[in-house]
Amino acid sequence: xxxxxxxxxxxxxxxxxxxxxxxTCLIAMALGAAASAALFLVLVGPRADxxxxxxxxxxxxxxxxxxxxxxxSVLLGLHILRPDARVGALALMxxxxxxxxxxxxxxxxxxxxxxxxxxxxxxxxAMHCLRVIPLLSIPPLLALIYAMxxxxxxxxxxxxxxxxxxxxxxxxxxxxxxxxxxxxxxxxSWYPLATLIVVAAGALLGRRLLRW
Amino acid sequence: MSEAPSDEKWAQMMRAAxxxxxxxxxxxxxxxxxxxxxxxxxxxxxxxxxDADVEDVVQETLLAIHLKRQTWDGGRxxxxxxxxxxxxxxxxxxxxxxARRVEPIEDFENVLAAPAGEDPHARSDAERLxxxxxxxxxxxxxxxxxxxxxxxxxxxxxxxxxGAVRVALHRALKSLAASxxxxxx
Numbered sequence: 225x226x227x228x229x230x231x232x233x234x235x236x237x238x239x240x241x242x243x244x245x246x247x248t249c250l251i252a253m254a255l256g257a258a259a260s261a262a263l264f265l266v267l268v269g270p271r272a273d274x275x276x277x278x279x280x281x282x283x284x285x286x287x288x289x290x291x292x293x294x295x296x297s298v299l300l301g302l303h304i305l306r307p308d309a310r311v312g313a314l315a316l317m318x319x320x321x322x323x324x325x326x327x328x329x330x331x332x333x334x335x336x337x338x339x340x341x342x343x344x345x346x347x348x349x350a351m352h353c354l355r356v357i358p359l360l361s362i363p364p365l366l367a368l369i370y371a372m373x374x375x376x377x378x379x380x381x382x383x384x385x386x387x388x389x390x391x392x393x394x395x396x397x398x399x400x401x402x403x404x405x406x407x408x409x410x411x412x413s414w415y416p417l418a419t420l421i422v423v424a425a426g427a428l429l430g431r432r433l434l435r436w
Numbered sequence: 437m438s439e440a441p442s443d444e445k446w447a448q449m450m451r452a453a454x455x456x457x458x459x460x461x462x463x464x465x466x467x468x469x470x471x472x473x474x475x476x477x478x479x480x481x482x483x484x485x486x487d488a489d490v491e492d493v494v495q496e497t498l499l500a501i502h503l504k505r506q507t508w509d510g511g512r513x514x515x516x517x518x519x520x521x522x523x524x525x526x527x528x529x530x531x532x533x534x535a536r537r538v539e540p541i542e543d544f545e546n547v548l549a550a551p552a553g554e555d556p557h558a559r560s561d562a563e564r565l566x567x568x569x570x571x572x573x574x575x576x577x578x579x580x581x582x583x584x585x586x587x588x589x590x591x592x593x594x595x596x597x598x599g600a601v602r603v604a605l606h607r608a609l610k611s612l613a614a615s616x617x618x619x620x621x
Contacts, residue, residue: 225560226560227495235461376521
């Protein structure tokens with residue numbers, strides 16, 4: 225086929241189809257989050273003392289941590305769908321969740337006697353956390369990867385990893401209301417591990433499915 | 437710099453194209469094709485991989501520009517966006533040719549001034565890849581690209597709605613891009 229012939233085919237249809245890429249991705253993420261919330265309610269649901277827990281700082285901090293991961297992941301993930309995007313200083317946004325987590329751990333270590341550190345870190349259900357967060361991440365991750373196929377990322381693996389991080393942020397937000405362990409020592413040990421599992425899955429999916 | 441006005445012109449042309457202007461879109465794709473061809477020839481000769489794939493790169497880039505035009509921020513200039521897509525496709529093509537290491541590719545802005553024409557004998561892989569399309573899709577692509585038929589004429593001939601022809605053409609171009617990608621792996 226000659227290039228001039230291809231151009232004829234392309235020029236016949238100048239208007240883009242459907243809504244914009246960002247909009248598509250945000251809708252996909254919202255649908256994935258809704259499916260994930262339904263899954264959460266069916267499988268585990270919020271913990272029994274949810275109403276009292278909301279008034280404790282440690283419990284609330286888990287949501288702040290999860291949202292601090294979700295927000296930069298979404299912003300950067302959408303940004304790098306452009307082929308000419310540069311990550312650059314935007315990656316510094318990820319200092320927010322890390323600093324938050326690190327700061328909370330330091331405060332916790334200073335107010336809790338060292339004899340209890342190990343117990344708090346291991347918590348009651350680390351394995352539950354490592355299972356539920358990846359499980360709840362599946363719907364938003366699949367929806368996001370599907371929608372992101374309209375993008376043109378220079379690095380498809382990174383785009384997939386960020387979709388994974390965003391999905392883990394959604395899952396962690398939901399799971400935090402079920403998880404009985406509120407100590408930052410527990411949160412800083414297990415939530416990031418669960419997140420990394422999802423990030424790795426996203427990176428693998430992205431490498432295969434977000435190539436263009 | 438002489439690039440700046442040309443690039444501003446491209447951005448305007450792309451905005452008109454997205455608004456539905458076929459003639460402007462065709463002219464823009466032709467201009468972009470010439471610049472990408474010059475860029476690909478330069479990159480291939482510096483990497484010493486021969487330039488048999490140049491027309492493939494040009495066509496893959498044009499196809500990606502078409503399919504990914506929603507990733508262009510309409511408020512920005514077009515050349516850096518086009519350059520990023522072309523660079524991505526050139527690197528793919530070089531890996532396909534087994535270039536041991538990919539030399540840095542010159543800035544797209546530098547080749548805007550020296551566009552290159554199509555080699556009349558060059559044939560791309562698209563011809564072969566077209567065979568993988570569903571018969572109806574292939575018919576639609578052929579009648580528009582080779583016979584120069586319009587979407588509305590194609591719709592009448594096949595007794596389809598214009599919207600359905602548009603969607604079929606879009607799907608055909610998407611699967612063309614996908615099978616090109618498969619061929620790379």
